[in-house]
Amino acid sequence: MDSHPALCAAISDVYDALRDRIIASPQQRITFAEYMDLALYHPEHGYYSSNAVKIGFRGGDFFTSSNLGADFGELLAIQFFQMWEILGRSHPFSLVEMGAGQGILASHILKYLQLHHPDFFAALKYIIVEKSPTLRQEQQQRLQEFPVSWCNLEEIPSNSITGCFFSNELVDALPVHQFTLEAGELREIYVTIEADNKDQRLLSSPASPAPPASPTSLPSFIEVSGEPSTPQLAKYFELVGIDLSPNVYADGYRSEINLAALDWLSIVADRLQRGYVLTIDYGYPASRYYNPRRSQGTLQCYYHHRHHDNPYINIGQQDITAHVDFTALERWGEQCGLNQVGFTQQGLFLMMLGLGDRLADISHQTQPISQLLRRREALHQLIDPTGLGSFGVLVQSKGLEVQEASQPLKGLTVPE
């Protein structure tokens, strides 16, 4: 455990913000979603708002496909180019990247399009939606040479975008509610610092051990269960077709529900007039996500490339994520007017966009062997079926003419 004074002070700032929020709440408890939101996105002290966030291959807490070189962004750019052609080379064509991290993916996409498709580049409006002020600054630095604009999703007018909304590893970073089953009933997991409310039951089963003390020896946060904070939690299972019957699910089963993802998708669907929504992330269909054997959910924390499942340590210094329920995105999307275009895995998606040819070309290149080996390793990582290659790629559309909708997207083509 780190004990550097500056680090302890930073953890203590987030801790204070969380404790104040809990004390100010009517029942001195907050939902896990509120806890996660503050720990990650508190405007000054949250993981993504402070300088704590470290994304990168070396020395980071985690890395994404964009940290493995330009190939990922370039292959996505090839897909966007085809979307532009399908939409009749619309001018402008907006690419709205949501949750752009360090801006590395944007720089790869923009460089590639500028060089290889100047006509598309000229028609392009590249917009970034980024919640973290720190990362937004880093993006602005990195992308100075490109015509990029930044805004909040809510600021985009309704039905105004022709183009594609896309994200890589955004949805897993949205705050999730946690729930547990007690005597067949759905109960929500709240976070508090004391457990004196009669409606609350302290969760101290072996399934959810008491969190370890924080490094500054502040009192620990405690989990308690209570009535769901919103009827949306129960309705979610109707949406995704999961019956939480006690015959199937054991007492103490626990998992997450990403209501923020539904809110996010509603806004995206409303802002899109004509085009696509492309979502890349790790996750499962609901039947796998809520498999009764996955009895402790998918919540994971990332700290210095190590992962564990305790969100109550390293507060504000570690990433907290949960897998994405793609069934929820598909079904909620349909309710919001989005049509399902296709769902595939990142490995297949990138292969159909030409990753295999890139691998084959490496042997004809003249760079130093160490560089070529590194690139080959990176390409393999992007399609690794036990890693990034197993990520889900969901494409939805809105407002396409019949003839446009009938054109298969390159990345979704089924291999012969």
Ligand SMILES: C[S@@+](CC[C@H](N)C(=O)[O-])C[C@H]1O[C@@H](n2cnc3c(N)ncnc32)[C@H](O)[C@@H]1O
């Ligand atoms: C795990 S990082 C992914 C970064 C990047 N897409 C990549 O491929 O490296 C999640 C990103 O989403 C941003 N984010 C989280 N919630 C957001 C929201 N509601 N709106 C916009 N950005 C958000 C975070 O600040 C961060 O930039």
